[in-house]
Amino acid sequence: MRNNGIHVHQLANQLLVLTQEVHAAPVATCWVWYRVGSRNEINGHTGISHWVEHMLFNGTPDFPKGTLDRIVARNGGVFNGFTSHDFTAYFETLPADRIELGLQIESDRMINALFLEQDVESERTVILAELEGKANYPETWLDEAVKSAAFTLHPYRQPVIGYKNDLLAMNRDDLYHHYQTYYMPNNAVLVLVGDFDTSALMERVEHYFGGLPTGPTIPRVYAVEPEPQGERRVTINRPGPVPYLQIGYLVPDCRSTDFVPLFVLDAVLSGAKSLAMFGGGAQTNRSARIYKALVETQLASSASSSFWPTIDQFLFELEATVHPDRDIAEVEAALTNEIETIQRDGISAEELARVTKQMRAQVAYGAESVTNQALLLGLWEMIDTYQRSGQVLDQLATVQAADVQRVAQTYLTRQRRTVGHFLPTNTGSISTVA
Amino acid sequence: MSWLSLSTSASNQATQPLLNTTRHVLPNGLVALIYRNPTTPTVSVRGRVALGAAYEHAAKSGLAAFTAATLIRGTQHRTFQQLVAETEERGCSVNAGGGMHSSSFGGKALAEDLPLILDVLADMVKHPTFPSTEVEKLRGQFLTGLRESEEETRFQASRALRKLLYPAEHPYSRLSSGSIETVQALTRDDLVAFHQWYRPDLTTIAIVGDVQADQVIATLEQTFGDWQGNTSPPDLLWPAVLHIEQPxxxxxxxxxxxxxxxxxxxxxxxxxxxxxxxxxxxxxxxxxxxxxxxxxxxxxxxxxxxxxxxxxxxxxxxxxxxxxxxxxxxxxxxxxxxxxxxxxxxxxxxxxxxxxxxxxxxxxxxxxxxxxxxxxxxxxxxxxxxxxxxxxxxxxxxxxxxxxxxxxxxxxxxxxxxxxxxxxxxxxxxxxxxxx
Known part of the structure; x- marks a missing residue:
């Protein structure tokens, strides 16, 4: 099946393969996406998806620990992996004539990762160090507090990296069971974008992945976050440089017909943003509403909105770094006022047109990189369908200014929000010793 | 399959076309490097003035970075608000910033908007007005950023390290972002004076995307061609580094x-x-x-x-x-x-x-x-x-x-x-x- 330059293949073992030839530069990228993330985690096992992701860099019989990064480097490539709420992804971006290496690595570690006891133990402390590195930043404490207040039962309340006590308690069998449950062709999507010939490459895909067994049925996630019954407020008091504000409104998932109007609302508030993570986007926030109202007025040194597509209902967020001379309450009032102004007066036709133009440019910048193109295909396939990665401009064209006002009125209410304050407990608590 | 041999074909395919880069020097000494990449409808512009924090006095640490960041905050032809509105409404972005040896400016645009961003960038580099209100807004943002950095472990360790490796009069003993004390003390006159040292013959602009070199050169001549440098920066004297005798x-x-x-x-x-x-x-x-x-x-x-x-x-x-x-x-x-x-x-x-x-x-x-x-x-x-x-x-x-x-x-x-x-x-x- 072919759709907009994207070929869709399904192997007999149910592995979905998306390929897109791009001959702009002699590079290609190989991604494997698994439909598992912190959304799939239960109490006591928080962080297990992220830890399993780390274990896939710890060796197989064919690629023992410490060889994978060297072989990718030797072939002029880069590789990495990351875990999110809704998915786990791995990629290799390589000179085009080396793309088969990606197929070999990913097919091998889909099934053959060793999870040796001593590697599990050493990775436990690596992840604790990753967690402690994040905890050095005050924003991490605030974000965790906002998420855990905004979600009462949905796993989106848990940090992707997990809670420290769970990371101390889980063992090799827990991790290996998670791996065997979710890391199967029927729960994976292979995405290949770049300078290759599809039919020749598909022959190699079949060679590497065709023989892998289909896994068990994937456990469903039943959690549905209940309707909030009133505003929630959290405060973090810790050492820190300045106050930070974070507000999250519970909003629909990416399949909702209200998703695209919310996406436009985010762009009206702080510029159209690319979902592409590997560079290339343009900064478009300084002419948008929040920058004018918060940064230009010197209430905050930075402020923005953010909205990310997810499988289940998530948060539409507002964030601000409070100017040291200002009160966080003033900043909160000003941010809230920006939302209430749109609820009352709507947005202008010019703003809608500007968002569309900005998005058209962001799509073009993102398309300069095969890594970004594959990221968008895989990301959308994880949460809905890959087809949406090419539909963003068409979908924007269907949005009316009144839709944006309506979704602001419906979802960005005090009833549906969690307000977080980070209030520093110290000033000038730095000392140096020789 | 063996993965031991060197990948050369893709590398050659990527590097050979760069030989077609056009290098053009404007009469005022500005160097333009133009490379046509027709595979995307976009263009990237990166400019560099060979002038940075190395030229600051220790008491004015952060001056180069602050000066460059202020270029966008108002020009003879555009206020900051007009400038960002004009560019961002078309999905373009422009920026400027300062480092140790360079002050950079640049942007991204759809190729059709290249004339606009070159016009804006030339306006920023040639005719910044350093409006006092904008300088103060920016100072607030810099100071907040510095307060945040002051409480970051990696920032503190790298700053301490530089003080141990270089004497106080050596520019590398400092970070180009400056410190809370020095940024608080910088004046608008300091910024104006530092900008006087910006010169076309210290400047390089690289333009890469779906563009034609002759058209780009014509646009550069219209936008940057009349730029004349005023004064030259002083010659730099590099003090000796601190000799380390023991840990x-x-x-x-x-x-x-x-x-x-x-x-x-x-x-x-x-x-x-x-x-x-x-x-x-x-x-x-x-x-x-x-x-x-x-x-x-x-x-x-x-x-x-x-x-x-x-x-x-x-x-x-x-x-x-x-x-x-x-x-x-x-x-x-x-x-x-x-x-x-x-x-x-x-x-x-x-x-x-x-x-x-x-x-x-x-x-x-x-x-x-x-x-x-x-x-x-x-x-x-x-x-x-x-x-x-x-x-x-x-x-x-x-x-x-x-x-x-x-x-x-x-x-x-x-x-x-x-x-x-x-x-x-x-x-x-x-x-x-x-x-x-």
């Missing part, structure tokens, strides 16, 4: 932290030093290759003591630090320092293995295809080529340059510069006594 250590205690950043460093070498390529290869082997070279192997992979462990070689106009570090639990600080020193000493003694050297050469040459994939990467490469006078055939010569690096050269440079007896070491994190 010197500093710890900075930061409240509320749970992890300690450790940085070890020595003086490195200049970018134009003949030993640069062996040093660059050696640094990759020590702390960059794959997940982070030997340091990551020892500290992360084998011992599980850190999420990151790596090294960096800051070879610039002058010799910046050659550094290595990791972020670790306070209880493991001493152990990780011992591991860092052990790996550095082993590398000094034994040099690289044949396999490490081959892997690194293959990585550096093979990955050129990735570095040159997108317009931004190509523009950055072109600017670097001009800055260090490498010649437009540099990317084509690059594989041979790398191929010629020998194990002996790498060992020599490691023994010359790296040391486990004369080094500086900074740690920043929670109170170690309490954490232990």
């Amino acid at each position: 010197q250590q500093r710890h900075i205690t930061l409240a509320g932290k749970v992890q300690t950043d450790i940085i070890w460093a020595v003086h490195g070498l200049k970018r134009q030093d003949p030993a640069y390529y062996p040093a660059m290869v050696g640094n990759i082997i020590l702390g960059r290759l794959g997940m982070g070279g030997r340091l990551s192997d020892a500290i992360r992979q084998e011992q599980g003591l850190a999420y990151y462990a790596s090294s960096s070689l800051d070879a610039d106009v002058q010799a910046g630090p050659w550094a290595a570090g990791a972020g670790v639990n306070p209880a493991h600080v001493q152990r990780v320092i011992e591991l860092l020193l052990h790996e550095i000493e082993t590398f000094r003694q034994q040099g690289p293995t044949a396999e490490e050297l081959d892997d690194t050469k293959a990585f550096l040459t093979g990955s050129m295809a990735l570095r040159l994939e997108a317009n931004d990467g190509i523009a950055a490469m072109l600017l670097g080529i001009e800055e260090f006078d490498l010649g437009l055939d540099y990317v084509v010569r690059y594989p041979a340059i790398i191929h010629d690096v020998t194990a002996e050269q790498v060992t020599d440079v490691a023994r010359t510069y790296l040391s486990t007896e004369r080094y500086v070491l900074a740690t920043a994190g929670p109170d170690t006594a309490k954490a232990l």
Whole structure:
């Protein structure tokens, strides 16, 4: 099946393969996406998806620990992996004539990762160090507090990296069971974008992945976050440089017909943003509403909105770094006022047109990189369908200014929000010793 | 299938077309580097004025960065608000910022909007007005950013390190972002005066995308052609670096932290030093290759003591630090320092293995295809080529340059510069006594 330059293949073992030839530069990228993330985690096992992701860099019989990064480097490539709420992804971006290496690595570690006891133990402390590195930043404490207040039962309340006590308690069998449950062709999507010939490459895909067994049925996630019954407020008091504000409104998932109007609302508030993570986007926030109202007025040194597509209902967020001379309450009032102004007066036709133009440019910048193109295909396939990665401009064209006002009125209410304050407990608590 | 041979075909395919770059010098001395990449409808512009924090007085640290950031805050033809509205409504972005040796300006646009962003960038560079209200707004943002940095462990450790490596009058003893005290004291007159040193003959602009060189040159002549420099910056006198006789250590205690950043460093070498390529290869082997070279192997992979462990070689106009570090639990600080020193000493003694050297050469040459994939990467490469006078055939010569690096050269440079007896070491994190 072919759709907009994207070929869709399904192997007999149910592995979905998306390929897109791009001959702009002699590079290609190989991604494997698994439909598992912190959304799939239960109490006591928080962080297990992220830890399993780390274990896939710890060796197989064919690629023992410490060889994978060297072989990718030797072939002029880069590789990495990351875990999110809704998915786990791995990629290799390589000179085009080396793309088969990606197929070999990913097919091998889909099934053959060793999870040796001593590697599990050493990775436990690596992840604790990753967690402690994040905890050095005050924003991490605030974000965790906002998420855990905004979600009462949905796993989106848990940090992707997990809670420290769970990371101390889980063992090799827990991790290996998670791996065997979710890391199967029927729960994976292979995405290949770049300078290759599809039919020749598909022959190699079949060679590497065709023989892998289909896994068990994937456990469903039943959690549905209940309707909030009133505003929630959290405060973090810790050492820190300045106050930070974070507000999250519970909003629909990416399949909702209200998703695209919310996406436009985010762009009206702080510029159209690319979902592409590997560079290339343009900064478009300084002419948008929040920058004018918060940064230009010197209430905050930075402020923005953010909205990310997810499988289940998530948060539409507002964030601000409070100017040291200002009160966080003033900043909160000003941010809230920006939302209430749109609820009352709507947005202008010019703003809608500007968002569309900005998005058209962001799509073009993102398309300069095969890594970004594959990221968008895989990301959308994880949460809905890959087809949406090419539909963003068409979908924007269907949005009316009144839709944006309506979704602001419906979802960005005090009833549906969690307000977080980070209030520093110290000033000038730095000392140096020789 | 074997994965041991060198990938050269993609690398050649990526580098050969760069020979078609147009290098054009305007009558006022501005150098334009234009490369046509018709595969995307976009264009990247990167400009560089060879003037940065190295030219500031210590009491005015942060001046170059503040001056560059103010260029966008108002010009003779546009207020800041008009400028960002005009560009952002078309999905373009423009920016400017200052570093140690350069002040940069640039932007991205759909190719059709190139004339607009060149007009805006020329306006920013030639005719900034430094409006007082905008200067104060920006100062507030800088000061907040500095307050945040002041409480970051890695920032504190790297700042302490520079003070140990360089005397106070050396620009490398400071960070180009300045300090809270110096940024508070900068005046609008300081910014105006520093901008006077911006000159077209110190400026390079790289333009990469779906553009035609002759049209771009015509637009550059219209926008930047009438720019004339006023005064020349003073000649720089580089003070000697501090000689390190024995290990010197500093710890900075930061409240509320749970992890300690450790940085070890020595003086490195200049970018134009003949030993640069062996040093660059050696640094990759020590702390960059794959997940982070030997340091990551020892500290992360084998011992599980850190999420990151790596090294960096800051070879610039002058010799910046050659550094290595990791972020670790306070209880493991001493152990990780011992591991860092052990790996550095082993590398000094034994040099690289044949396999490490081959892997690194293959990585550096093979990955050129990735570095040159997108317009931004190509523009950055072109600017670097001009800055260090490498010649437009540099990317084509690059594989041979790398191929010629020998194990002996790498060992020599490691023994010359790296040391486990004369080094500086900074740690920043929670109170170690309490954490232990």
